[in-house]
Amino acid sequence: MELKKRDFLQIINDNRGTIRSLCRAYYAHQEDQKDAFQDVVLQLWKSFGSFRGEAEINTWIYRVSLNTLLSKVRREKRTVAAEPLDATHIYIANGRADDNVELLAQMLQSLQGLDKAIVILYLEGYRNKEIGEILKISQSNVGTRFNRVKAQLKSKFNHQSHESKRP
Numbered sequence: 001m002e003l004k005k006r007d008f009l010q011i012i013n014d015n016r017g018t019i020r021s022l023c024r025a026y027y028a029h030q031e032d033q034k035d036a037f038q039d040v041v042l043q044l045w046k047s048f049g050s051f052r053g054e055a056e057i058n059t060w061i062y063r064v065s066l067n068t069l070l071s072k073v074r075r076e077k078r079t080v081a082a083e084p085l086d087a088t089h090i091y092i093a094n095g096r097a098d099d100n101v102e103l104l105a106q107m108l109q110s111l112q113g114l115d116k117a118i119v120i121l122y123l124e125g126y127r128n129k130e131i132g133e134i135l136k137i138s139q140s141n142v143g144t145r146f147n148r149v150k151a152q153l154k155s156k157f158n159h160q161s162h163e164s165k166r167p
Contacts (some may be wrong), residue, residue, distance in 0.1 A: 008045060012041055018124070019041070021124075022040070022062075023036040025109075034067075036069060036072060055133070066075070104157070108155075115149045118142055120151075
């Protein structure tokens with residue numbers, strides 16, 4: 001039992017950044033991110049004993065993390081009214097607020113469910129086939145959704161960039 005606990009803690013430590021990135025993608029406020037992180041780790045611990053090693057450990061972590069976060073977001077939407085997105089709540093890497101990075105972060109926050117998960121996994125360097133395996137959808141569905149999201153984001157980005165340049 002102690003070996004299992006030590007192995008689990010090492011896996012969490014090795015993948016802490018990935019889990020935190022996913023939590024930041026779904027929650028703008030730091031306290032909410034911390035709560036989500038704890039929920040994900042708890043769910044990973046609960047399912048650790050049933051991990052059969054058929055997938056790579058990081059694929060399993062993404063799958064469990066995304067499913068946990070998506071379920072948490074759905075539960076919260078049923079019980080709490082959505083809070084308007086405020087640019088000051090968006091996480092910006094290294095604390096630098098570049099206008100385009102801030103705008104991209106806002107747009108990522110606006111994505112829902114699988115679309116957000118697909119973009120996050122793509123930004124992490126996963127290919128459509130791997131994303132499909134993690135999210136349990138077909139590779140063609142990943143490609144279709146990703147192309148639709150890219151078009152949406154590009155349109156929003158161009159509109160926002162154009163609006164911000166007006167006098």
